[in-house]
Amino acid sequence: MYSLIFLSSVIFALLSQFKSEQSIKIILCLIIGFILIISAGTRSSDVGKDYEEYIRLFDLFPNFKGVDASTFLLYEPATILIPNIFLLIAGPHYYLNLTFILFAFLGVSIKLYAIQKYRLFFLGIVVYVSSIYFLQEMVIIRAGVACALFLLSINDLVEGNNKKYFLKITIALLFHFSSFIFILVWIFIKFKIKPKVLYAILFLCFAIALLKINLLTLLRIDSIFPKVRLYLDLLEITKEGPVNIFNFKIIFSLFFTVLFAFKASIFKGDKLFDVLFPIHIMSISLFFVLSPTAMVFSLRVFDLLSVVQILLYPFLIYIFKERWIGYLIILTIAVFNFIYTFYLTDIFNYSYNSWII
Secondary structure, three states, X not given: OHHHHHHHHHHHHHHHHOOOOHHHHHHHHHHHHHHHHHHHHOEOOOOOOOHHHHHHXXXXXXXXXXXXXXXXXXXXXXXXHHHHHHHHHHOOOXXXXXXXXXXXXXXXXXXXXXXXOOOOHHHHHHHHHHHHHHHHHHOOHHXXXXXXXXXXXXXXXXXXXXXXXXXXXXXXXXHOHHHHHHHHHHHHHHOOOOHHHHHHHHHHHHHHHHHOOOHHHHOOHHHOOHHHHHHHHHHHHHOOOOOOOOOHHHHHHHHHHHHHHHOHHHHXXXXXXXXXXXXXXXXXXHHHXXXXXXXXXXXXXXXXXXXXXXXXXXXXXXHOOOHHHHHHHHHHHHHHHHHHHHHOOXXXXXXXOEOOO
């Protein structure tokens, strides 16, 4: 079923290569969106690692019982409001299903709307449905909505529209507190850091990872943010193993970094690339610098920022005189990404189940 979701989305997106009209692209977006929303929103409890945890989380404050000001320090407003609104409207038998469908609708539809605004729609869909979709819309669903809003705000970064950017990021914070990282992205982009400095930062962060320097405790960040302290205490109990800094996703992210770095002159003056590439380097750098702390921090930040891969990786076709080479590389990596997600990690069970089937 996972393969069918991937292949059907890619095939429908491929049709856009033969019909360039915007109306056709919109129709294809609606078809792909329907497939992805239904698949993610109606999955059953044995699909993905966090499903049961979300049920517990959404059922934590029935009818807003026990909610006070301190509640919003640990739980995002959307986590409390959305399930309870559906509980009032639809009753106890349907509110959880409706909550999952709404999160899927928001995560998928906003991302597709953002993707269709750019010229490389087909490749953007390929990158999205190879791995990012399954992780963000079936596992980290609150962060998936936050990432969708961030992807939509990329054009605001490009155009320098600060009010619209921070409006979207404020809404993202209602779904996941880790969206504060998008504020750091704005600062990062505003500095217009030169490529050589970006590479130096990446190398420094890699060195921190190798030396296993825990910056969260060193800078006492855990004493400022209670949720960080909570995670660190939990990790002490569970004895989580070290983060693999050479995992599949990081290796391929570095692969694209090297390719774009050597051919950066091709994209000189491209305002979109000038925003996407620094964010890509930032995602890898933060992964390295946070890897000595905990997997939940390093991977979560990387997953949040790596959503820009949907728009960045398609730029690869411009590196080669024969563009089919770029297409082939992206399609090949997409297939490997899909295989890695489902057969080399324990994120998903191999079988897919839906409560409507």
